[in-house]
Amino acid sequence: MSNEFKEVTLSKPLSEYCRNATNREGDTFVGIKSEIIGDKHEVNVYFPIGYKISEKEEDVRDEILDLISVLQAYNDKQSRVSQITADQVLKTVRFPVQAYFRVIHYYLQNDYYKENEEVYVPGTSGPVNMRETINKIQPIVQKSGFVFPNLMVRKNSDTDKHLITEINKYCVYESFIKMGWIYHFKLPQPAEVKNPNLKVYKSVLQQKLENANNDTLKQLFQSMLAIIDFRNSADDPEEFYFGTNNFEYIWEKLIDETYGIKEKDYYFPRTTWRLDFGERHNPALEPDSIMVTNEHICVLDAKYYKYGHSGKPSDLPRSTSINKQITYAEYIAENSKFEKERGEGKDVLNAFLMPFSKANNIFGTSDNYFSIGEAVAGWKHSTRDYERVQGILVDVKTLIANSTRPNRQEIKNLSKAIEESLKKNKDMESER
Structure with a gap:
């Protein structure tokens, strides 16, 4: 060195x-x-x-x-x-x-x-510890008295101690x-x-x-x-x-562990080929995270994109991601499988989560969560809340420093941020 x-x-x-x-x-x-x-x-x-x-x-x-x-x-x-x-x-x-x-x-x-503690083992050579011998070795009874077939002798030498x-x-x-x-x-x-x-x-x-x-x-x-x-x-x-070199996978896991539920596969849309000669079940579509609160079921997509730093629209999710998000949420909102959840008054919401710095950004905010707008699809009328995918920036330092996963308070904070973002974008639409 x-x-x-x-x-x-x-x-x-x-x-x-x-x-x-x-x-x-x-x-x-x-x-x-x-x-x-x-x-x-x-x-x-x-x-x-x-x-x-x-x-x-x-x-x-x-x-x-x-x-x-x-x-x-x-x-x-x-x-x-x-x-x-x-x-x-x-x-x-x-x-x-x-x-x-x-x-x-x-x-x-x-x-x-x-190494200060001496180690003793049964043996016939080496320094003998009679107390250890009496405690651990069963003696043989003879006419002349007790005889120990083995003695407890010190195993670790000074050389051993020095070596460790x-x-x-x-x-x-x-x-x-x-x-x-x-x-x-x-x-x-x-x-x-x-x-x-x-x-x-x-x-x-x-x-x-x-x-x-x-x-x-x-x-x-x-x-x-x-x-x-x-x-x-x-x-x-x-x-x-x-x-x-692939932090996007870790970003997904941080989002899922902090906000998501463990049983998210319950919410995965599945497809099947019904063939003339049997059936073939395809792998399910898998959203990154499903966040469930008392009021909402939120479909979350963790996007490790640069928009929070650059502010460039080209650094936002594209049509494929937007359409998939709407499909995920539509499955939950429309399928009879989830009647119980919907009966409890839970709305289905949709959001992209992207990293940014609340301490240094071009948006003039110091909040942990910041709404940048929403994504919609031309093939939908966007009359249902889940058809409007909210763009939410998340302070990456706060997320990395968080040691409580899942974090109930942050789940509540994110849910509120998505809800407020949706309301803001609806109000803006009505004013146009």
Whole structure:
């Protein structure tokens, strides 16, 4: 590890590592990249479009951690389909971000791991602990008295104790190199061993994990093992990629987890071919999310589009998406399957949800939700509420920072925003 890399990762303000993806000309990556470019080692954090990056150090740190948390929770195989190379995709998949944080947190709370507890096993050689022997070994009764067929002898030598601390020092240093720059803590001293035997490290950690009874230590050993595995599998361990070039999938999941119901497949429109020789059931149409409140059933489509940043109509959903939204909602509003729900007085509403920044936008609003208008179809009269698809901008920073999913208060707030948007657009239509 070069001294230059240490300087870069520890000396700059966090905000200088951060910028937004633009979604232009392949600039779509959201996450963290650690790359060697020429003779320099650079670490950069890429936030999604519409995310207002703060300037205060503590705020930026929290925002990076929020982003990491969301990427870790929702960055599945679909999200990882990437424009970066296959090798980089593998690094993204393998990168054990949570392991690095756990090792750092343990170190900050406890210093390096040191083994103080003696481990005793049945045996005939080594330092004997008679108390352990009496408690755990069944003696054989003889005329001359009791005889122990085995003794409890100390298993872990001073060398073993030193080795597990050495492994922990190695993992702590690796963790600070990879993720410690987020905290701006001083880089710890590297492990004394210049050429560590990672196979031995892995074997020792596996044994420790098998024998660990304490949950905190289990997590620590699991994390250290993940770090060793990643270090062992990477051609250049100083380069890593944690994130996605397809944040639109994560945007969909954030919307669905925050506002949607889990049983949404109940609302999926289905089709069937009735053939002369049997039937063929087609895959259902699947809206992104279904939000249900006391007053509404809302069909939500999460669109990770640039309109909230650009204000350009070309960055809005096109006819295919609009027509599908109307079809989804019409199925719920007209099908007899949903008579009970409609009998409870629930209206069916429709909305596109797109990202923007309430702190920095061209619309002059500071609200978490902002109505930009509505989409309608020429083949409908737009007399039913569900035929008018409301365009709602959602503050992406608030959504990413939200840790409560589903969030009842935000469901209520979004429902109100859609309802008010519909009323506003109806009023405007009547005035034309």
